[in-house]
Every structure is written in C-alpha cells, then in structure tokens.
Amino acid sequence: MKLRLENVGHAFLGRTVIEGIDLALAAGEIVALVGPSGCGKTTLMHIAAGLVVPLRGRVHRAYRRHAMVFQEPRLLPWLTARDNIAYGLACAGTPRRHRREIAAVRAREVGLEADDLDKFPPELSGGMRQRAAVARALAVAPDVVFLDEPFSAVDAGLRRMMQDHLAQAAAREGFCALFVTHDLGEAARIADRLVVLSARRRGIIDLRAIPGRPGARDERFVFDLVAAWSCEEAFAEILDGAGRLQ
Amino acid sequence: MPASMRSDAKGVAAWFGRYLWSAWAGATGLLCLAAAWQMAHELYGAFILPDPLTTLATLADLATEPGFGAAVKETGLRALNGFMLAAGIGAAAGTVAGYSFAALRLMKPVVTFILGVPPISWIVLALIWFGASGGSAVATVVVAALPISFAGALEGVATRDRGLDAMARAFGAGPLRRFRDVTLPHLLSYLFAAWTTAIGTAWKVAVMAELLGNAGGVGGALARARALFDIPQVMALTVLVVLCALGSDHLVLQPLREAAERWRTAGQSGSVKQPWSVRP
Structure with a gap:
C-alpha cells in the first residue's frame, strides 16, 4: 500500500466532518472519491x-513524492507557464535547466x-491553465497524485481528453491517484x-471495484454503469438534491 | 543565451523609452496646475502668490548660491535615511504581524498609537532627545513613515492567496520558499504603494523638522526666507521639495516597482504593454 488512512476523523470548529475513515491506495490504482457536496471529500484529500492534520487517526505514507491538482489551476501569476509547470520540480531541488x-x-x-x-497565466485560456x-x-x-475535482470547470471535450491522458499516464508511469x-460518469470512466x-x-x-481498465471502457458501458448506480441506495444522497434542503 | 539577453536588453530599452514618454502625461497635469497658479497670482498679486516663472527664476538663483547643494543634500540624506529605516522596520514588523495573529494583536495598538501622536509632538520630543541636529529630523521621519510601511506590509501578507500557499505546500515548499515565491511578489505591490506615500512624507517631515529645530538643510533655508518675508524664495523652496519628492518616487521607486512587477503587464490590453503612468 502506497498510502493508508487509518481511522481518520476531522472536525472544523467543533463540527465533525468525517469520522472513522479507513482508506488505502495500492500502487498504480486510481481511486475515485465521490459524495455530495459538504461530505468532506476535499477535507479527506487534504488530510x-x-x-490538514487530522484530529483523529493516522496517515501512513510509503512513497517518495506526491503531487496535487486543484479545482482551480492555482498557477503563480508572476511565473510563466514554463516556470509554473516546473514549480514542483523547483521545490524538489531539480536544477533549472533540467526542470x-x-x-x-x-x-x-x-x-x-x-x-x-x-x-503568463492571465494570457492563457481557462482550459490551458488547467492543463x-x-x-x-x-x-x-x-x-501519488491527488486530484480535487480537477476537470469540473473545463469543457466536455477537454475533460474527456484530460481524463484519458491521466488514465494513460497512470498506467504508463505507475502512479496511483486519489480522484x-x-x-x-467521470468516476466510472477513469x-x-x-x-x-x-x-x-x-x-x-x-x-466497490469497477470492472475493466481505466480509460479503456467504452461509452456505452460507462453510461449503463452510471444508470445502474443511480438506482442504488448508496448513490441516493449524491443524486437526490431534496434531502439537502432541510 | 546571448540571443535572449539581447532581446531582453532591447525590451528594457523599449520599456525605458515608453516610461520617459509617459512623463508627458504627468507633465500635462502639472502644467494645468501651473496655469491655475498663474491665475491665482493674477487675482491676488505678487506679494500673496508669486507667479510660477518668478518662482522658477528664484529657484535658479538659489541654486547658484554657495551652500545650496549642501543643504539639499543634507535634507535629502535625512529624508532618505529616515525613509529607509521606516521602510525596512515597517515592512519587517508588518510582515511578522501579517503572519502571526499574536504579533498583530501586540503591534496594531502600538502603530495606532504612533499614528495618533501629532508629528509636531514627535518633533519637539526628538529635539529634546537628539538636540537640534540631523538625528531629530531622521527620528521624526522614521516615526512618521513607519506606520505607513507597517500597514502596507500587514495588508499585503494578510491578503496573500492562501490557495497558492496550499498549492506550494502540496508540492513540498518550505516556509521560506513559500514566502519568496507566493507571498513576496504579492506583498511587493502593497509595499511599493505604501512606500510611494512614505517617501513623500519623508521629504515633508524632514523639512518640517529642520525648520522647527533650526537644523539647517532646506528647512533651515525656509526658516530664513520666512524671517525675511521673502515670499518668492518660500515658493521656490516649496517647489524644490515637491520636485525632490516626485523625483525620488518616479525616478527611483517606480522604476524598481516596474522591474519587480513585469508580470503584471502580461495579458493587459493585447500586446501593447504600457508603463504605469498611462495604464488605464
């Protein structure tokens, strides 16, 4: 296991967000974390x-380096696209020319x-910044790569391209990802x-495990899978908005 | 990398040309002010308000007098020393306060207190403490300019982008690297804005302290002109101080700011990158 969360729980200002979470990532696997907004997905990822340092539980890491993609691009406005892409390498101490x-x-x-x-980032389009x-x-x-709704603000075509790129890169380079x-539909695809x-x-x-290889599943299969999930109790909270209007 | 360096030098030259050219825009405003001054002179007469040209002629005469250069240099050094101390201490303290809530709680009341004390009291106190020397002028400048620099730094650090900070942390950047890469470029824009105000204050307060403390410099010359009721000379010295303050801002601070914030002009109004004075 590359990453293991053991009985993790967290609260913000006394309000419990997550409790008793056990989660493990094996080498090379992509794990999708889904849930309604406010369920603590992002908190769990930050932990x-x-x-974020969790209030309860432990995080075991058995890897060298991780990286993260946020919902927004979060590029440094004072660096060019090149230096932004190289920023993680700069933090890791890679020489300038090489990075x-x-x-x-x-x-x-x-x-x-x-x-x-x-x-510079303001000169790039939104999709280019996220790329x-x-x-x-x-x-x-x-x-390990952490991705926090990375493609929620890009257009459908680019989203599909980025999903495929990510799945292929994971297969090729063997990193695991928490997505x-x-x-x-996105979870079912990759x-x-x-x-x-x-x-x-x-x-x-x-x-649950999703049959097939990430990024290699055909559209029909993904569509049917999501249709089947939508009838299940486990996904009711995500798909049903009414329950959250209390 | 000679090619990129050549193009860089060309870019700097082009930028400098545009910067000088943009001075016309500033000159327009100043000339409008001069026109209003001339009108007021014609309304109220030469004794109340000497006209701009007489003032400039007086200034030119003054400049030929022995000791004038030394006086300007003296005041300039006092203003500059005071400014640098205030800018440095204020920026450092403001940065610490921006990061640490406890430090903020401790320092904010002190700065508010310093702001509340009238500069004239500081001058009197400084005269008692340091005597009628340069020290009192420098001390007064520091006290007057410090809160401005402090507030700028505090605001800059407090409004840093926490999302970018989290990003840098996720990539393993330590606190120093995060300060340099994430906070500092943002902080600089606040600091330069504060320093622009502070350098103007530094000149004004230095002259005031010199005048009241009889400590030579431009303030001393101003005191003499007042005693002689030489109104053109008072106006000439006033114009001189204004020019010095404008000069230290536009010839020193603004080019530095422009160099530090080259990235800000990226993506603005297409490919035409304009220097700060004529930026829309």
Whole structure:
C-alpha cells in the first residue's frame, strides 16, 4: 500500500466532518472519491496530502513524492507557464535547466504549444491553465497524485481528453491517484475503485471495484454503469438534491 | 543565451523609452496646475502668490548660491535615511504581524498609537532627545513613515492567496520558499504603494523638522526666507521639495516597482504593454 488512512476523523470548529475513515491506495490504482457536496471529500484529500492534520487517526505514507491538482489551476501569476509547470520540480531541488526540459515535455503531453510556455497565466485560456496545472503535477514524477475535482470547470471535450491522458499516464508511469469528483460518469470512466462518502453518516458508505481498465471502457458501458448506480441506495444522497434542503 | 539577453536588453530599452514618454502625461497635469497658479497670482498679486516663472527664476538663483547643494543634500540624506529605516522596520514588523495573529494583536495598538501622536509632538520630543541636529529630523521621519510601511506590509501578507500557499505546500515548499515565491511578489505591490506615500512624507517631515529645530538643510533655508518675508524664495523652496519628492518616487521607486512587477503587464490590453503612468 502506497498510502493508508487509518481511522481518520476531522472536525472544523467543533463540527465533525468525517469520522472513522479507513482508506488505502495500492500502487498504480486510481481511486475515485465521490459524495455530495459538504461530505468532506476535499477535507479527506487534504488530510491524505498532508495539508490538514487530522484530529483523529493516522496517515501512513510509503512513497517518495506526491503531487496535487486543484479545482482551480492555482498557477503563480508572476511565473510563466514554463516556470509554473516546473514549480514542483523547483521545490524538489531539480536544477533549472533540467526542470525546464521536463516542463517542456510535460507541456507537450497535455497539448500546450511551445510558444504558450513563455506566457503568463492571465494570457492563457481557462482550459490551458488547467492543463498546465496537470502538467505541473505530473512533472514531478509523483508516486501519488491527488486530484480535487480537477476537470469540473473545463469543457466536455477537454475533460474527456484530460481524463484519458491521466488514465494513460497512470498506467504508463505507475502512479496511483486519489480522484475527488461529484461526477459519477467521470468516476466510472477513469477509476479502478469507487469510494462513496456520505454527508449524513459522515463516512464511507460504499466501496466497490469497477470492472475493466481505466480509460479503456467504452461509452456505452460507462453510461449503463452510471444508470445502474443511480438506482442504488448508496448513490441516493449524491443524486437526490431534496434531502439537502432541510 | 546571448540571443535572449539581447532581446531582453532591447525590451528594457523599449520599456525605458515608453516610461520617459509617459512623463508627458504627468507633465500635462502639472502644467494645468501651473496655469491655475498663474491665475491665482493674477487675482491676488505678487506679494500673496508669486507667479510660477518668478518662482522658477528664484529657484535658479538659489541654486547658484554657495551652500545650496549642501543643504539639499543634507535634507535629502535625512529624508532618505529616515525613509529607509521606516521602510525596512515597517515592512519587517508588518510582515511578522501579517503572519502571526499574536504579533498583530501586540503591534496594531502600538502603530495606532504612533499614528495618533501629532508629528509636531514627535518633533519637539526628538529635539529634546537628539538636540537640534540631523538625528531629530531622521527620528521624526522614521516615526512618521513607519506606520505607513507597517500597514502596507500587514495588508499585503494578510491578503496573500492562501490557495497558492496550499498549492506550494502540496508540492513540498518550505516556509521560506513559500514566502519568496507566493507571498513576496504579492506583498511587493502593497509595499511599493505604501512606500510611494512614505517617501513623500519623508521629504515633508524632514523639512518640517529642520525648520522647527533650526537644523539647517532646506528647512533651515525656509526658516530664513520666512524671517525675511521673502515670499518668492518660500515658493521656490516649496517647489524644490515637491520636485525632490516626485523625483525620488518616479525616478527611483517606480522604476524598481516596474522591474519587480513585469508580470503584471502580461495579458493587459493585447500586446501593447504600457508603463504605469498611462495604464488605464
């Protein structure tokens, strides 16, 4: 196991968000974390990534390096796209020339042109910024990647391209990923395993493996899978808005 | 990398050209003010308000007098020393206060207290403590300019982007690296805005302290002109101080700011990158 969360619980200002979570990531697997908004998906991810220290429980990490992609691109406005993509490498102490080479390669992989690399973030479109954020994460050659609804603000075509790119990169480079999303279709496309969180019960209510290989499942299969899930009790909270209007 | 360096040098030259050119925009405003001044002079007469040209002629005469350069240099050094002390201490203390809630709680009342004390009291106190020397002028400048720098730094650190900070932390950046890469570029824009105000204050307060403390410099010259009821000379010295304050802001601080914030002009109004004065 690359990453193991053991009986983790957290509260903000006395309000419990998550409780008694056990979760493990094996090498090379993509785990999708789904749940209604406010169920603590992001908190759980921040705990796993070490950004938040949990009040209860322990996090075991057995890897060298992790990377993270946020919902927003979070590029540094004062650095060019190239230096932004290389930022994780700079933090890891990679020499300048070497990290710029890696950044160029990673940028090409996500479809950024060579002349985009010298632009500053405000000069890039929203989709290009998010692509740069993904390139920045993959540039550090991570063992674990944390993704917090990374594609929720990009258009459908680009989302599909990025999902496929991520699944292929994971298969090729063998990193494992924790992928927070509220889109069941996205989870069904690219995850090996699905973890369903509940806001009402403050924990994991369902855990299942998804048949097939991430990124290699056909559209029909994904569609039918999501249709089948939507009839199940475990997903009722995600798909039913009425319960949250209390 | 000679090619990129060449293009960089060309970029700097082009930027400097645009910067100088933009001075016309500033000159327009100043000339409007001069026109209003001339009108007021014609309404109230030369004794109340000498006209701009006479003032400039007086200033030119003053400049030829022996000891004038030394006086300006003296005041300038006092203003500059005071400014640098205030800018440095204020920025450091404000940064600490921005990061630490406890430090903020401790320092904010002190700064509010310093702000509340009238500068004239500081001058009197400084005269008692340091005597009628340069020290009292410098001390007064520090006290007057420090809260401005402090507030700028505090505001800059407090409004830093926590999302970017979390990003840097997720990539393993330590506190120092996060300060340098995430907070500092943001903080600088607040600091330069504060320092622009502070450098103007530094000149004004230095002259005031010199005048009241009879400590030479431009303030001393102003005191002499007042005693002689030489109104054109008073106006000339006033214009001189204003020019010095404008000069230290526009010829020193603004180019530094522009160099530190080259990224800000990226993506603004297409490919035309304009220097600060004519920025919409």
